[in-house]
Amino acid sequence: MGLTKTDLFTTEQNELANMAKALAHPARIAILEHLLKANACINSDLVAELGLAQATISQHLKELKSLGLISGTIEGVSMSYCINAERWKYFESRLNRLFQSYSPDPCNSKRC
Amino acid sequence: MGLTKTDLFTTEQNELANMAKALAHPARIAILEHLLKANACINSDLVAELGLAQATISQHLKELKSLGLISGTIEGVSMSYCINAERWKYFESRLNRLFQSYSPDPCNSKRC
DNA sequence: TAAATACATTGCAATATTACGATGAATAGA
DNA sequence: TCTATTCATCGTAATATTGCAATGTATTTA
DSSP: OOSOOGGGSOHHHHHHHHHHHHHSSHHHHHHHHHHHHHOSOOOTTHHHHHOOOHHHHHHHHHHHHHTTSEEEEEETTEEEEEEOHHHHHHHHHHHHHHHHTOOOOOSTTTTO | OOOOOGGGSOHHHHHHHHHHHHHSSHHHHHHHHHHHHHOSOOOTTHHHHHOOOHHHHHHHHHHHHHTTSEEEEEETTEEEEEEOHHHHHHHHHHHHHHHHTOOOOOSTTTTO
């Protein structure tokens, strides 16, 4: 066990869940918020900013990158990360679709 | 280790990460989608719908409930779940705030 | 060439999550 | 009362995630 049964769900459901995982850790939220604010793609002074070890930050960046939410380019000696606009908006629209499918509905109409 | 260092992050970051965890599994997405569609709060014919064991569905429902995203009321013999409108909208607005803080910006202005 | 800088990767250790069988509690119907 | 039905909880096994020290790879500077 301990393994998600992805075959039971649709591709869309699995994909959305994977993207949500990107946000499912405060460090990754902090990293994304920092990138959103700094805009100018920042590298790991995130280490100083967040107080986690360099290896740990590197790992979180790797995950965000593998999901396509951020991209990295070589900047001299260092690595410069920034939000991947296309993917970011795709994620946003997928989430919006989920949230907006909720029709508040007089809720008493049935039984809750 | 294996333990998130929540003390390094803000309450908001931790809270958002926790809410994101609700969506970080396809089964929970499927459950939420079902509740959104059926509106009329459904109980565990989710078991038949999703193909996971009853105990597993129950556990996922418990997590969604503990996050406040759904609420359950006794319906005769069974338990009827439905989306918690208030919390759902709160989550939506928190996510929107994050996503909209992205100003696409001519991206060449700096270095990415 | 010898440090120093900036990251990525590897290899653990510890905790978290996922899944399910088994069992328990509560209610409804025979 | 006996038996389904419906669901929660417990215990357990398996896998995933988090975090970091140590190490490796380039590149720059002295």
